Amino acid sequence: MKAAVMKELNRIVVREVKEPACGDREAILKVAACAVCGSDIRIYHYGNDRVKFPAIIGHEIAGEIVEVGSMVAQLKAGDRVALGADVPCGTCFWCTNGMGTNCSINYAIGYQFPGGFQEYMLLNETTLRYGPVTRIPTGLSFQEAALAEPLACAINGLELARFGLGKSICIIGLGPIGCMMLELSRIYGASQVFAAQRSRTRLELARQFLPEARFIATEEEEIVETVLRETEGEGVDLAITTSGTVKAQEDAI
Ligand SMILES: [Zn+2]
Ligand SMILES: [Zn+2]
Structure with missing residues (x-):
């Protein structure tokens, strides 16, 4: 599959990469739309402590679930979803006290977790359990749904x-x-x-x-x-x- 890989500051190349494999508690999303955030431009020019190159950035994402692991109950293949960026870890002091926005690790899609500038992306266990993965109605286009994250902001x-x-x-x-x-x-x-x-x-x-x-x-x-x-x-x-x-x-x- 193709991915836009950021190799270093100011350099993204489109190249063939291996498709992600789906674990028991994970899912695979076929990316249909991924918008470019102001923060993506900042990462492109200046980097970010949470982004280690080579990296796949992009977090304003919508697409279709194409595969789910055997232990995943909340999603199934064919579901259309929109994602957000930040994924609370679910286990730190802040997360266990209901304040995931203050998570001390602060995982995010397109940062520590590979983002949406690729054809298929892995939704790992943490993302599925605690992250912003939302089913969208059939009438909503993927292009519009990709803007759910900035709209939420x-x-x-x-x-x-x-x-x-x-x-x-x-x-x-x-x-x-x-x-x-x-x-x-x-x-x-x-x-x-x-x-x-x-x-x-x-x-x-x-x-x-x-x-x-x-x-x-x-x-x-x-x-x-x-x-x-x-x-x-x-x-x-x-x-x-x-x-x-x-x-x-x-x-x-
Ligand atoms: Zn954004
Ligand atoms: Zn946390």
Whole structure:
């Protein structure tokens, strides 16, 4: 089978590798879609302590289960699933106390475990027992399902910020996550949505996700000034930055 193998920094080659073998408590996934995360780009350029080369990265994955071990009960061949990245170890202090997000080992697909930039991937026992493996409905395409992981990240952000019905929001940065935030703010029942983006082209692309939002092209309009003017000087309930620039953080505060 083919895999995109990262051999060293800034170098990924597509080559033939051995298909993974399925153990009794494991499963094999035929990868149908694997999106490229911002963190994949970071690993590609700068590496990561948890990624040892040669490595197969990629963790925004959807596909079909093609084989399960004899001891696996929760999945069967033919199941369509979406994966996430982080896999709690299930046995450390944090995991056994219900806080897998703080796991002291912090396994992840596309990090210590081979990821989705390959035709078939192994879902090992830890991943099947504790990891984010979710069955998806037939009507959902694999391409869409592969975005479940970044979408979950956006939802988690809004939940941590206690965003909800009737609140106002300003989203700064309209890349893929910013566009998800736009759709989510409508679903969460936002009363008023500001959406700021420097480049006009990207801003126009983002419009389709929530046409009624107040879009701010930051090369032409000041974010803070505009938001204050249009909220009677009160500002918004929540400012979210989905851009890494210093200016975005300053404007949000
Ligand atoms: Zn990701
Ligand atoms: Zn753990």
